[in-house]
Amino acid sequence: MVVNAVLLAVGLLMVAPLVWLVVQSVTPEKSAFSIPPEWVPVPFTFDHFGSIPDLVPFGRMALNSLQVAVISTAGSLLVSVLAAYAFSRLSFRGRDALFLVMLSALMVPVQMTVIPVFVLMRNLGLVDTLAALWLPALINVFSVFFLRQYFNTIPRELDEAARIDGAGHLWILFRMIVPLSGPALAAMTILTFELSWNNYFGPLIFLSTPEHMTLPIGLVALQNGQGGSSVVVFAAITAVVLPVLAVFLAFQRSFVASIASAGLRG
Amino acid sequence: MTDTAVRAVRRRASVRPGGDRVRPAGPRRDRVGYAFVSPAVLLFLVFVLGPFVAAIGLSFFAWDMLTPARFTGVDNFTRMFADPLLYKALANTFVFALASVVTHLVGGLLLALAVNRAMSRALSYFVRTALFFPFVISWAAVALLWKYVLDPTFGIVTHYAGELGISTPDWFTDPAWALPAIIGIDFWHTIGFTFVIMLAGLQTVPKELVEAARCDGANGRQILWHVTIPLMSPTIFFAAVITFIGAFQIFDPVQIITPQGGPDDSTLTVVMYLYQKGFESFQVGYASAVSLLVFVVMMAVTLLQFRGSRKWVHHQ
Numbered sequence: 001m002v003v004n005a006v007l008l009a010v011g012l013l014m015v016a017p018l019v020w021l022v023v024q025s026v027t028p029e030k031s032a033f034s035i036p037p038e039w040v041p042v043p044f045t046f047d048h049f050g051s052i053p054d055l056v057p058f059g060r061m062a063l064n065s066l067q068v069a070v071i072s073t074a075g076s077l078l079v080s081v082l083a084a085y086a087f088s089r090l091s092f093r094g095r096d097a098l099f100l101v102m103l104s105a106l107m108v109p110v111q112m113t114v115i116p117v118f119v120l121m122r123n124l125g126l127v128d129t130l131a132a133l134w135l136p137a138l139i140n141v142f143s144v145f146f147l148r149q150y151f152n153t154i155p156r157e158l159d160e161a162a163r164i165d166g167a168g169h170l171w172i173l174f175r176m177i178v179p180l181s182g183p184a185l186a187a188m189t190i191l192t193f194e195l196s197w198n199n200y201f202g203p204l205i206f207l208s209t210p211e212h213m214t215l216p217i218g219l220v221a222l223q224n225g226q227g228g229s230s231v232v233v234f235a236a237i238t239a240v241v242l243p244v245l246a247v248f249l250a251f252q253r254s255f256v257a258s259i260a261s262a263g264l265r266g
Numbered sequence: 267m268t269d270t271a272v273r274a275v276r277r278r279a280s281v282r283p284g285g286d287r288v289r290p291a292g293p294r295r296d297r298v299g300y301a302f303v304s305p306a307v308l309l310f311l312v313f314v315l316g317p318f319v320a321a322i323g324l325s326f327f328a329w330d331m332l333t334p335a336r337f338t339g340v341d342n343f344t345r346m347f348a349d350p351l352l353y354k355a356l357a358n359t360f361v362f363a364l365a366s367v368v369t370h371l372v373g374g375l376l377l378a379l380a381v382n383r384a385m386s387r388a389l390s391y392f393v394r395t396a397l398f399f400p401f402v403i404s405w406a407a408v409a410l411l412w413k414y415v416l417d418p419t420f421g422i423v424t425h426y427a428g429e430l431g432i433s434t435p436d437w438f439t440d441p442a443w444a445l446p447a448i449i450g451i452d453f454w455h456t457i458g459f460t461f462v463i464m465l466a467g468l469q470t471v472p473k474e475l476v477e478a479a480r481c482d483g484a485n486g487r488q489i490l491w492h493v494t495i496p497l498m499s500p501t502i503f504f505a506a507v508i509t510f511i512g513a514f515q516i517f518d519p520v521q522i523i524t525p526q527g528g529p530d531d532s533t534l535t536v537v538m539y540l541y542q543k544g545f546e547s548f549q550v551g552y553a554s555a556v557s558l559l560v561f562v563v564m565m566a567v568t569l570l571q572f573r574g575s576r577k578w579v580h581h582q
Contacts, residue, residue: 003380004389010377011396014454017415018399020422033420083306092292092299098307105314107568109515111537112557115324115544116317119331139309169298198404200518205545216406220522223410230414237407248402249395256398260462 018241024231025049025238032231048235055225055232058239060211061218068130068214069196072137076192077185079138084147085173089159099148102141110201118205132206133214137196143188146262150184151177187258190251197244215240324554331548342555352556354531355539358445359514362535365449366456366513367506373453374460374505375498379490381461382468398458405455405518412451413438413523438523441530448519448533455519456512460505467501468494500575507571514563517541536560 019039024032025048026041052058086092087099121132154177162172178185203217210221219240223233248255325342329335346352381393400408415421418436427434437447471494479489495502517537520528527534527542537560544553 004385007380007393008389011393014396017411021411035420035425037422037425079305079309082302086299086302090299090302092296095299102310107565108314108318109560109564111515111540112321112561113314113317115550115554116320117313136313139306139313144306194402200404200406216404219406219410233410237410241403241407244402245399248399252395255402256462259459260466
């Protein structure tokens with residue numbers, strides 16, 4: 001019983017900053033950030049949310065974030081699925097060496113490759129465009145590895161049966177293996193989308209105009225160039241956090257399962 | 267099956283006694299394989315392997331991205347070993363990473379043990395959700411929020427600590443407290459991840475073994491130390507390695523909360539230093555040399571993981 005009480009307290013402490021955030025973001029400016037803290041939003045206002053676009057192009061930033069996340073996720077999944085199939089099912093010269101080289105690249109931190117990639121993007125004229133973010137994200141070595149491991153658990157007899165019936169590799173991959181890999185694909189979708197959506201390092205390096213920024217970097221820009229007040233910053237943080245929380249609560253089980261199965265720490 | 271067998275025979279036949287291997291057997295098969303991997307390989311070369319090699323190359327040059335690069339041999343590396351700010355950044359990063367590993371492992375294990383007991387579904391759901399949700403929020407939002415939460419005038423931590431008679435420092439202007447504050451924020455953001463990993467590991471411990479120990483008269487603490495923890499050692503080891511790797515590359519919260527590296531550079535981390543050198547003062551060669559150092563640490567830890575998981579860890 002004591003342990004349960006402690007757990008409840010820990011849970012409430014974890015949630016407290018979030019509740020405080022949301023409450024301040026709907027409290028009129030005069031009474032926001034009061035001491036002692038107010039935990040019930042009475043009186044109540046949505047005005048701060050209306051003031052966000054006066055400071056940063058919030059809608060544009062949200063669309064940018066969405067665009068980068070969708071292209072990165074869909075693109076890298078397609079690239080990974082094709083490569084994972086080759087590494088799992090096809091034999092070709094140099095396959096194992098190639099796989100090993102790609103796997104070792106998991107040790108290379110992104111901070112190491114980012115400088116040459118920046119130079120490359122500058123030469124391509126892609127600095128301060130969204131392509132600078134999603135192009136490098138199309139290759140996700142971890143996802144290739146993860147999907148290949150999953151494909152290896154699908155019985156090969158199925159392929160052979162399909163082959164005898166005259167099926168080609170693309171048919172086997174997209175009509176048989178992909179539909180059988182639901183959990184693995186869901187895990188990679190969630191992880192890739194989340195990493196892209198929350199990415200701060202990449203946008204910080206590649207983006208400079210507010211119209212081209214994604215939400216995380218836009219939030220920080222809003223706070224730094226604070227023409228508005230703290231309540232508007234809080235409203236912006238709330239507007240970024242709440243949709244993510246809603247998606248998380250709706251798909252909590254798959255979220256937690258995919259992160260546990262992949263063992264990736266952001 | 268027969269098809270593969272025939273190919274295997276043909277392949278073997280095509281190995282000439284001299285040793286130079288010609289394999290006419292599978293050119294078509296090779297081509298199919300290459301076609302499937304080619305998008306990944308092409309992207310890998312352009313965005314991973316190429317830049318990796320380029321970064322190693324750049325570390326032997328002095329370059330500001332504007333004027334032509336100048337070959338300087340090992341100058342960047344000798345400079346690195348004599349750079350007090352880099353040592354400071356390394357020390358901060360190691361302190362942060364070790365503190366992160368200890369707090370996450372202890373906290374994650376205790377919470378997993380506490381949640382893995384009989385309790386109401388509602389409480390279990392609430393605790394698990396409350397522990398995990400910060401992990402899905404972007405660091406940008408988390409860092410900004412916590413800057414306010416810890417604010418010395420209107421932050422809630424300041425207020426409630428004061429109610430309890432504890433006076434809190436002005437976290438981000440006090441060199442002694444800036445890094446501990448970041449460690450705390452990181453704990454809030456990432457503990458859910460460690461907790462989930464620990465909970466999954468805990469559920470692999472066979473109940474029969476715990477029961478058997480209890481029948482033999484072991485008490486709760488003995489079971490924990492002599493049954494549960496040894497059986498969970500692969501999970502604990504994995505969590506330690508992955509926490510260390512993540513923490514060693516810490517950048518977002520320190521950059522957002524203390525953009526200049528905090529009071530007395532007390533929150534300057536290695537990746538932050540690399541960012542400053544590369545993208546603020548445009549010393550690309552030097553930044554590349556520092557990035558090579560980060561890579562070496564990553565590689566060392568990964569190799570340690572390989573060796574360690576064979577040697578140290580109790581496997582069933």
